[in-house]
Amino acid sequence: MACDYFFMYDPIMRVLTVLEILQARERVSGAELAERLEVNTRTVQRYIARLQDLCIPVESVRGVGGYYRLKPGFRLPPLMFTDEEALALALGLRALRQLGLAAFAPAAEGAAAKLGRVLPDDLREGVRTVEDVIALEPGPWVISTSAESLLAVANAIRWRRRIAFQYRAHDESVSRRELEPYGVIHLDGRWYVSGRCLLRQDLRTFRLDRISQLTLTEGAFERPAEFDIRVYLNRSMPFVQSAHAIEVWLDMPLAQAQKEFALYRVAMHADGEGTAIRCGRDNLESFAAMLLSLGCRVVVRSPEALREAFGRVAGRAAAAAQS
Numbered sequence: 571m572a573c574d575y576f577f578m579y580d581p582i583m584r585v586l587t588v589l590e591i592l593q594a595r596e597r598v599s600g601a602e603l604a605e606r607l608e609v610n611t612r613t614v615q616r617y618i619a620r621l622q623d624l625c626i627p628v629e630s631v632r633g634v635g636g637y638y639r640l641k642p643g644f645r646l647p648p649l650m651f652t653d654e655e656a657l658a659l660a661l662g663l664r665a666l667r668q669l670g671l672a673a674f675a676p677a678a679e680g681a682a683a684k685l686g687r688v689l690p691d692d693l694r695e696g697v698r699t700v701e702d703v704i705a706l707e708p709g710p711w712v713i714s715t716s717a718e719s720l721l722a723v724a725n726a727i728r729w730r731r732r733i734a735f736q737y738r739a740h741d742e743s744v745s746r747r748e749l750e751p752y753g754v755i756h757l758d759g760r761w762y763v764s765g766r767c768l769l770r771q772d773l774r775t776f777r778l779d780r781i782s783q784l785t786l787t788e789g790a791f792e793r794p795a796e797f798d799i800r801v802y803l804n805r806s807m808p809f810v811q812s813a814h815a816i817e818v819w820l821d822m823p824l825a826q827a828q829k830e831f832a833l834y835r836v837a838m839h840a841d842g843e844g845t846a847i848r849c850g851r852d853n854l855e856s857f858a859a860m861l862l863s864l865g866c867r868v869v870v871r872s873p874e875a876l877r878e879a880f881g882r883v884a885g886r887a888a889a890a891a892q893s
Contacts, residue, residue, distance in 0.1 A: 663682050
């Protein structure tokens with residue numbers, strides 16, 4: 571079963587889409603509705619009948635040039651939001667790209683348009699002002715992720731269905747995996763799924779942007795009731811799918827290091843008067859530069875490549891100082 575399955579319209583969603591179109595247009599033909607919804611005109615008639623069953627006053631004019639329309643003067647009542655709630659909705663819709671989900675942009679635009687139509691005038695103007703003056707751009711660490719994969723995995727977790735996919739690891743090796751997915755999380759600019767890997771017979775974590783050819787299988791499973799992906803990744807995330815395993819010592823008390831590394835994927839413990847840090851990273855030079863920004867003595871324990879990265883950073887810093 572391919573991911574496209576998850577984007578098939580539910581009949582209820584199609585009925586609501588008809589209502590949205592009717593609210594936005596003075597009149598619309600059955601043929602146009604059929605084309606927009608990718609159904610036949612008989613199905614459109616069923617959708618209209620469903621709306622009428624829900625006491626939505628849809629009027630129809632038959633014959634050549636026939637059309638559907640909402641009874642003049644009918645509008646759904648405005649949604650009642652506070653200023654803060656409306657702002658939260660508007661910013662939330664615009665922040666999808668911050669989560670690496672640019673594929674949801676059309677859906678976000680559609681949702682924002684619907685929100686704008688039902689908000690009272692003062693709130694609508696407030697939301698427009700926010701959109702005009704607030705800019706949101708994704709950080710350079712955000713990795714774009716397939717919206718189809720995210721939705722498919724979320725549904726697989728909900729339905730307790732196994733997923734099969736092709737996975738490209740950090741070293742570019744490719745393997746075929748089957749997973750009992752337990753949880754999904756957005757962390758450090760990337761989406762991850764964790765669960766029981768049937769190939770390894772153990773818990774594993776995979777980056778969604780490295781997954782392809784995702785399908786559901788017939789296999790079902792029971793998700794452990796106590797599983798918490800946040801707790802699990804706090805233990806394992808520093809070493810998930812990284813090109814380099816790093817261990818350094820910082821001349822910094824543990825309490826201070828915990829504050830400095832709150833947003834980073836690291837494991838740490840007190841080591842003498844300083845703190846030992848262990849983690850995995852793909853880009854050593856950026857990690858070296860971040861460590862230097864801490865302003866404390868750094869001792870590299872491994873790997874040797876990190877010492878070389880410090881040397882390259884030092885060379886560029888010296889050149890910049892002399893320029």
